[in-house]
Amino acid sequence: xxxxxxxxxxxxxxxxxxxxxxxxxxxxxxxxxxxxxxxxxxxxxxxxxxxxxxxxxxxxxxxxxxxxxxxxxxxxxxxxxxxxxxxxxxxxxxxxxxxxxxxxxxxxxxxxxxxxxxxxxxxxxxxxxxxxxxxxxxxxxxxxxxxxxxxxxxxxxxxxxxxxxxxxxxxxxxxxxxxxxxxxxxxxxxxxxxxxxxxxxxxxxxxxxxxxxxxxxxxxxxxxxxxxxxxxxxxxxxxxxxxxxxxxxxxxxxxxxxxxxxxxxxxxxxxxxxxxxxxxxxxxxxxxxxxxxxxxxxxxxxxxxxxxxxxxxxxxxxxxxxxxxxxxxxxxxxxxxxxxxxxxxxxxxxxxxxxxxxxxxxxxxxxxxxxxxxxxxxxxxxxxxxxxxxxxxxxxxxxxxxxxxxxxxxxxxxxxxxxxxxxxxxxxxxxxxxxxxxxxxxxxxxxxxxxxx
Ligand code: TRP
Numbered sequence: 537x538x539x540x541x542x543x544x545x546x547x548x549x550x551x552x553x554x555x556x557x558x559x560x561x562x563x564x565x566x567x568x569x570x571x572x573x574x575x576x577x578x579x580x581x582x583x584x585x586x587x588x589x590x591x592x593x594x595x596x597x598x599x600x601x602x603x604x605x606x607x608x609x610x611x612x613x614x615x616x617x618x619x620x621x622x623x624x625x626x627x628x629x630x631x632x633x634x635x636x637x638x639x640x641x642x643x644x645x646x647x648x649x650x651x652x653x654x655x656x657x658x659x660x661x662x663x664x665x666x667x668x669x670x671x672x673x674x675x676x677x678x679x680x681x682x683x684x685x686x687x688x689x690x691x692x693x694x695x696x697x698x699x700x701x702x703x704x705x706x707x708x709x710x711x712x713x714x715x716x717x718x719x720x721x722x723x724x725x726x727x728x729x730x731x732x733x734x735x736x737x738x739x740x741x742x743x744x745x746x747x748x749x750x751x752x753x754x755x756x757x758x759x760x761x762x763x764x765x766x767x768x769x770x771x772x773x774x775x776x777x778x779x780x781x782x783x784x785x786x787x788x789x790x791x792x793x794x795x796x797x798x799x800x801x802x803x804x805x806x807x808x809x810x811x812x813x814x815x816x817x818x819x820x821x822x823x824x825x826x827x828x829x830x831x832x833x834x835x836x837x838x839x840x841x842x843x844x845x846x847x848x849x850x851x852x853x854x855x856x857x858x859x860x861x862x863x864x865x866x867x868x869x870x871x872x873x874x875x876x877x878x879x880x881x882x883x884x885x886x887x888x889x890x891x892x893x894x895x896x897x898x899x900x901x902x903x904x905x906x907x908x909x910x911x912x913x914x915x916x917x918x919x920x921x922x923x924x925x926x927x928x929x930x931x932x933x934x935x936x937x938x939x940x941x942x943x944x945x946x947x948x949x950x951x952x953x954x955x956x957x958x959x960x961x962x963x964x965x966x967x968x969x970x971x972x973x974x975x976x977x978x979x980x981x982x983x984x985x986x987x988x989x
Contacts, residue, residue, distance in 0.1 A: 545780050550708070552790055555600075555777060557711055557858025558768045559798040562646050565852050566827050568802040569809045571762055573820040576750035577742040581806070583756050587763035588795060591977055594969040595931045596767050596774060596791045598938040601950045603778025604787070609869035610772030613779070617942060625941070628933050629870065631926055632772030636866040637886075638922040639771075641894040642915050643863065644695075647856045648687030648898070649828060650849055652677055657845040662828075663836040667818050670829035678825075681902040688898045689891065695860045696887035699868060700880050711858050718851040719801065721844065725808035725831070728838050732815035739811025742820060757985025760978065761924035766798055767791075768859070770927035770934070772866045779869075787951055788962060808834065824915075893918075928982050932975045939971030 545551040572580050606616035611629030618625045656662045662673045677683055698707055730736045764770045781787070809827065812834045813820050822829065835845040864886055871882035896904050896914035909917050938947065944967050951963045983989055 545782065548782065548785055551781055551785055552793060553708060553712055554780075554858075554862075555774075555790060555794050556797055557708065557715075558773055558777060558862030559766060559794050559859075560715070560801050561856050561859025562643060562650070562852070563762075563766045563859070564798065564801040565805050565855070566646055566650075566824070567762065567765065569805055570822075570824050570826050571758055572743070572806060573810070573813070573826050574823055575755045575758055576747060577810070577820070578744050578746035579748055579751045580755055580759055581743060582746050583751060583759040584762055585799070587756075587760045587981075588766070588799065590969070591760060591931065591974050592763040592767045592769065593791060593795055594966050594974050595764075595934060596769050596795070597788050597951070597966055598947070598970050599769050599774040599934050600778035600781065600787050600791060601947065602934070602938065602942070603775035604781045604783070604785070605946070605950050606775075607779045609779070609873045610775045610866055611870050612874050613772075613775050614937075618937070619941065622941070625933070625937055628930055628937070629772055629775070631930055632770075632775070633867045633870055635771035635922045635926045635930065636773075636863050637889055637893055638918045638926070639765075640860070640863050640890045642897045642918045643856075643860065644691045644890060644894055645684065645688050645898045645915065646824070647691040647853065647860065648684065649674075649677060650853045650856060651690055652683065652687050653828060653832075654846060654849040654853060657832065657835075657842065657849050660842050662832040663842060663845065665816050665833040665836050667816060667829065670818075670833060671822075671825065674825045674828045678901040681899050684898040684902060685895065688894055691856075691860070692887050692891055692894070695857060695864065696883055698857065699861055699864050700883040702879065707857060707861070711854060714851055714854055718848075718855060719804070721848050721851065722801070722804040722808055724844070725834055725848075726804055729808050729811040729815075729834050732812060732834075732837065735811035735815035738814040739807075742814070743806050743810050753981075753984040753987075756981050757924055757928075760928055760981050760985075764927035764931060765923045766802070767795060768862055770930035771922075772930075773862045776865050776869050777862060788966070924985070925982070928978050932978045932982075935970040935975040935978070939967065939975070 545554060602613060602617060606613040608616055609629070610632045611626050614625040614629060653662065656673070662670065664670050729739070768774060809830050810820065812818070812830045816830070816833050818826070818830050818833070831848065832845055835841040835848065838844070864883070867886045868879065868882045871877050871885060872879045877885070897918055900913035900915040904914060907913065912920060944964070947967055948960065948963050951966070952959060
């Protein structure tokens, strides 16, 4: 039987956009500011930048490389590239599928809040600079079990429909045109936030002047988890997307560009939010609600705020689609390619599984608020287990696989498709990192952060 013809990205630029579409999402607008606020600001940002460079970038390069080398789903990849008899590496793919479900279980809820805020922005009900009123508006949404569930299901319906109908190409076209607009709106927000009375000084100090005493092992682990989450690595998204890459695509260059673009969106979100936090007296450590309170406040203090606010949440909702599609693609590719269910059924099963796992996350501030595991509600537990444990673990395994099993010659063959000596030096550098330094760093941060030693 001849292998099925696989769908793939047709242009170098398309690859860059799809990879960027996966990276940029609620992680930039929602998770990065929340975590930066909760973990003391600049020190966290510094560790996050280091984690992105020393861990994120090399893992992203080799994960994408493996995907392209194997051209298969996240589990079957390791059948293609591991030596015969070493089936154990497939655990990376299984763990990835589970991570995708766990991440989607809370990510779809946050996307649901964003959808809800599009409507609330239009009606003007969240246009306030008063922390109490802003907190009450957000609280009313998350403590309403029916609204929480329904918005999550709307998100799952919309994104499930897109992946089922295979219209993701069309979505890519839409995203490509609208994302520059999100970037511009973020710039406008930054300008307004920085010029609020008494905002720029404390806001920028919080974000850029680190207090090293605040960098605890737990903070470092959170920053590492964010680096994985942001670049969509450690669980098979980049294995799967890499499998759609063209043979002549320059993987290190693509990964580096995506990393820088992604970082700049996060930084803009930070600069839009923290000055306003201090200007209006919000609590920087508010957590997941931070963005939903401060962004409306900044818009409320400028002319045309209602319209801009609506457009902002709409664009954020659209940005989340690219990220969600890349998360769904992992289990959908596994089910449809490895287990031979059609793409429609694979999508349906995946969405149903997420709706099931997602319920406790959606209800974690209403019906199931009293139920805690390890002192965390379902929402926080899913986030912690996936971002801070499973993604780093997946990252270690991918590094060890490439560094000790796959080997330098094959890595050179895969990445050295651009000829120059300089490039060979770079490939050797990546190899050194993933063979020794990166997995060691992840392991130390993980064990230390989890208080194993
Ligand atoms: N990177 C996306 C964001 O920041 C989320 C995401 C998409 C993701 N695919 C992923 C996170 C795979 C971890 C793994 O919004």
